[in-house]
Amino acid sequence: MIPELKMDRILFATDYLESSRLxxxxxxxxxxxxxxxxxxxxxxxxxxxxxxAELTSSGLSVSRREAQDRLExxxxxxxxxxxxxxAHIEDGDPSxxxxxxxxxxxxxxxxxxxxxxxxxxxxxxxxxxTEKILLSSTCPTLTVGAQVLAGFSVALHLRxxxxxxxxxxxxxxAASYAVLLGKALHVPxxxxxxxPSIAENDFELRRKLADEYSDTIRRALPGWESEWCTPAFHxxxxxxxxxxxxxxxxxxxxxxxxxxxxxxxxxxxxxSSFAYQLLANATCPIISIHHKARPA
Numbered sequence: 001m002i003p004e005l006k007m008d009r010i011l012f013a014t015d016y017l018e019s020s021r022l023x024x025x026x027x028x029x030x031x032x033x034x035x036x037x038x039x040x041x042x043x044x045x046x047x048x049x050x051x052x053a054e055l056t057s058s059g060l061s062v063s064r065r066e067a068q069d070r071l072e073x074x075x076x077x078x079x080x081x082x083x084x085x086x087a088h089i090e091d092g093d094p095s096x097x098x099x100x101x102x103x104x105x106x107x108x109x110x111x112x113x114x115x116x117x118x119x120x121x122x123x124x125x126x127x128x129x130t131e132k133i134l135l136s137s138t139c140p141t142l143t144v145g146a147q148v149l150a151g152f153s154v155a156l157h158l159r160x161x162x163x164x165x166x167x168x169x170x171x172x173x174a175a176s177y178a179v180l181l182g183k184a185l186h187v188p189x190x191x192x193x194x195x196p197s198i199a200e201n202d203f204e205l206r207r208k209l210a211d212e213y214s215d216t217i218r219r220a221l222p223g224w225e226s227e228w229c230t231p232a233f234h235x236x237x238x239x240x241x242x243x244x245x246x247x248x249x250x251x252x253x254x255x256x257x258x259x260x261x262x263x264x265x266x267x268x269x270x271x272s273s274f275a276y277q278l279l280a281n282a283t284c285p286i287i288s289i290h291h292k293a294r295p296a
Contacts, residue, residue: 003180004180004183004184005034005177005180005181005183005184006108007030007034007036007108007109008034008036008037008108009036009037009038009039009105009106009107009108010027010030010031010034010036010037010038010039010107010108010109010110010111011038011039011041011098011101011102011105011107011109011110011111011139012024012027012038012039012040012041012111013041013042013043013094013098013101013110013111013112014040014041014042014071014074014113015042015043015094015113016042016067016070017113018113019113019114019144019145019146020112020113021113022113022144022148022150023111023112023113023142023143023144023285024074024078024111025150026111026142026144026285027111027142028078028081028083029155029156030109030111030142030156031083032081032082032083032155033155033156033184033185034184036083036108036109037083037084037085037086038078038083038084038085038086039085039086039088039101039105039107040071040074040075040078040085040086040087040088041088041089041090041097041098041101042067042070042071042088042089042090043089043090043091043092043093043094043097043098044063044064044067044089044090044091045091045092045093045094064089067089068089071087071089072087074087075087086105088101093129094129095129095130095132095133095136098110098112098129098133099132099133099136099137099138102137102138102139103138107139108139108140109139109140109141109142109287110133110137110139110140110141110142111141111142111144112130112133112141112142112143112144113143113144114130114143114144114145114146114279130143134288135290136290137288137290138290140177140287140288140289141287141288141289142285142286142287143279143285143286143288144285145279145280145281145282145285145286146280147249147280147281147282147283148282148283148284148285149251149283149284156185158185158187158254158255159187159252159253159254160187160188160189160190160252160253160254161178161181161182161185161187161188161189161190161254161255161256161257162189162190162192162247162248162253162255162256162257162284163175163178163189163190163191163192163256163257163259164192164194164244164248164256164257164258164259164278165191165192165193165194165213165258165259166193166194166196166259167193167194167195167196167199167206167209167210167213167234167238168209168213168259169212169213169215169216170259171259172213172216172217172220172259173216173220173259173289174257174258174259174289175216175217175220175221175228175259176217176220176221177257177287177289178257179221179224179228181255181257181287187254189257190247191228191233191234191237192237192239192243192244192247193234193237193238193239194238194239194240194241194244195238195239195240196209200240206235206238207231207235210231210232210234210235211231213231213234214228214229214230214231214233214234217229244278245277245278245281248278248281248282248283248284249281249282249283250283251283253282253283253284254284255284255285255286255287256278256282256284256285256286256287257286257287257289258286258287258288258289259289
């Protein structure tokens with residue numbers, strides 16, 4: 001029997017930019033769906049003048065007061081929807097403080113808005129903070145990019161969930177999360193496998209990868225009999241980069257679950273076209289799950 005997905009605490013980290021606005025809507029929607037509490041976090045990076053003013057006056061700088069006021073306005077709005085909300089202001093490096101908060105608050109889901117500066121037609125500079133968080137978070141991370149469609153229902157009426165992987169055993173660790181999420185939201189999950197370039201013209205290598213991948217899923221979901229556990233099922237879903245990006249841009253795509261690990265396609269391509277295009281062009285949020293993340 002497949003267990004239910006647990007999601008008790010959702011951490012929403014905001015920098016008050018426009019991309020965070022829609023990300024908050026998704027955090028609230030997931031919190032209502034799973035009856036979870038919301039922890040809101042903003043990391044302050046004071047200017048040298050503001051930091052010195054706080055030290056000499058033993059009071060709050062204008063920058064800090066403004067940050068606190070803005071966070072409280074957001075928190076108050078979410079509380080009016082019936083959710084329990086905590087609001088925290090921290091000092092320091094954003095990525096380090098966000099990752100620390102994931103651990104301190106035992107977050108089951110981290111929600112971020114992703115923004116960046118385009119350089120050329122197919123390149124997006126995410127910034128070191130986002131990259132570090134995606135590759136280090138110990139809980140699933142939901143990122144909302146610039147092309148994500150607004151106007152969704154708080155009830156999370158999704159058409160489908162797309163599970164993106166790359167035939168590796170480490171990335172398969174996220175398969176169980178995709179299955180449980182699909183069950184919780186009552187939506188189908190479609191599998192999309194990125195074909196490794198070395199295996200595109202090597203069927204025997206693809207079969208070997210599919211065998212190992214399926215074995216990992218069977219161990220992750222013991223007793224679950226499904227086509228997800230058969231190599232043939234995954235071989236049929238091998239795609240090239242262009243095909244996967246087309247699925248990510250599809251209006252029917254409600255959510256992408258992405259299995260990542262230290263040597264996965266996310267990190268290999270984090271500074272090249274695929275991951276940048278995926279994060280920049282997906283019309284739905286992406287939940288990234290590191291293979292070392294806490295079990296769902």
